[in-house]
Amino acid sequence: MTILNDILTEKKMEVSKLKKDSFIKGPEKKVPTFKERVQQSSHMNIIAEIKRASPSKGEIDLGVDPIVRAKQYEQLGAAAISVLTDEPFFKGSMDDLRLVREAVDIPILCKDFIIDPIQIDFAKANGANIILLIVAALSQEELVELYQYAKELNLEVLIEVHNEEEMKRALGLNPEIIGINNRNLKSFDVSLATTEKLAAMISNADTIIVSESGMKTKANVELARDAGAKAILVGETFMLAEDLAKKFQEFQVDLT
Numbered sequence: 269m270t271i272l273n274d275i276l277t278e279k280k281m282e283v284s285k286l287k288k289d290s291f292i293k294g295p296e297k298k299v300p301t302f303k304e305r306v307q308q309s310s311h312m313n314i315i316a317e318i319k320r321a322s323p324s325k326g327e328i329d330l331g332v333d334p335i336v337r338a339k340q341y342e343q344l345g346a347a348a349i350s351v352l353t354d355e356p357f358f359k360g361s362m363d364d365l366r367l368v369r370e371a372v373d374i375p376i377l378c379k380d381f382i383i384d385p386i387q388i389d390f391a392k393a394n395g396a397n398i399i400l401l402i403v404a405a406l407s408q409e410e411l412v413e414l415y416q417y418a419k420e421l422n423l424e425v426l427i428e429v430h431n432e433e434e435m436k437r438a439l440g441l442n443p444e445i446i447g448i449n450n451r452n453l454k455s456f457d458v459s460l461a462t463t464e465k466l467a468a469m470i471s472n473a474d475t476i477i478v479s480e481s482g483m484k485t486k487a488n489v490e491l492a493r494d495a496g497a498k499a500i501l502v503g504e505t506f507m508l509a510e511d512l513a514k515k516f517q518e519f520q521v522d523l524t
């Protein structure tokens with residue numbers, strides 16, 4: 269059993285308990301899209317993550333105040349904020365997402381393992397603007413269905429891939445945003461060569477490439493940029509940074 273299988277088993281149980289008519293909808297906020305933010309910026313676009321814990325790292329910062337942290341990220345110029353909402357493995361919650369929604373006016377990514385449309389409704393009700401679809405967790409049919417459903421709800425979709433086969437499947441949707449995860453979900457090993465290898469498969473210059481996971485140094489970010497990434501997704505390094513502002517600025521490398 270891989271960790272992804274464990275997570276998906278748990279997720280199925282969670283989904284079976286969700287009921288559409290029980291959602292309390294927060295007020296809708298008009299914020300720019302992630303795509304617009306990327307198109308208007310000349311430096312590396314940062315999706316800054318609120319990550320309390322993870323299966324690979326264990327506890328990172330269980331007690332983080334999501335409101336304070338989200339405001340910091342926004343002030344530092346984040347293009348978007350990623351909020352992990354999975355509870356069993358990442359210690360996040362939809363409450364975190366809702367609090368962040370109230371605190372900031374930039375797009376928010378609901379970072380979870382989505383396997384059912386009801387989770388997309390739930391994410392939207394709590395203020396998400398972007399959802400994550402992990403190709404490795406879905407059949408092609410499920411991927412297409414969930415992608416279209418999210419689009420109908422006016423959400424942006426980050427389609428995440430780890431290998432060539434998944435990239436081919438993702439490209440079949442002609443998506444606007446593709447996330448390349450540098451972390452191998454089975455071994456947890458991180459290799460930025462994944463971004464280099466998979467970004468080369470994308471021929472549509474309008475596709476926004478997000479290099480995800482394992483960004484630790486400015487050189488890592490430059491490598492992702494040189495491979496074609498216009499955005500990076502950063503969790504651990506920001507959560508553990510002694511000087512967040514300094515780290516953040518270091519990662520906002522020039523794209524031109």
Ligand SMILES: O=P(O)(O)OC[C@@H](O)[C@@H](O)c1c[nH]c2ccccc12
Pocket residue numbers: 317319379380402428449480481482483501502503504505
């Ligand atoms: O903490 P890191 O190494 O900077 O990684 C952030 C993000 O890419 C990672 O949290 C992530 C990428 N894809 C995911 C899917 C589910 C949960 C988590 C993730």
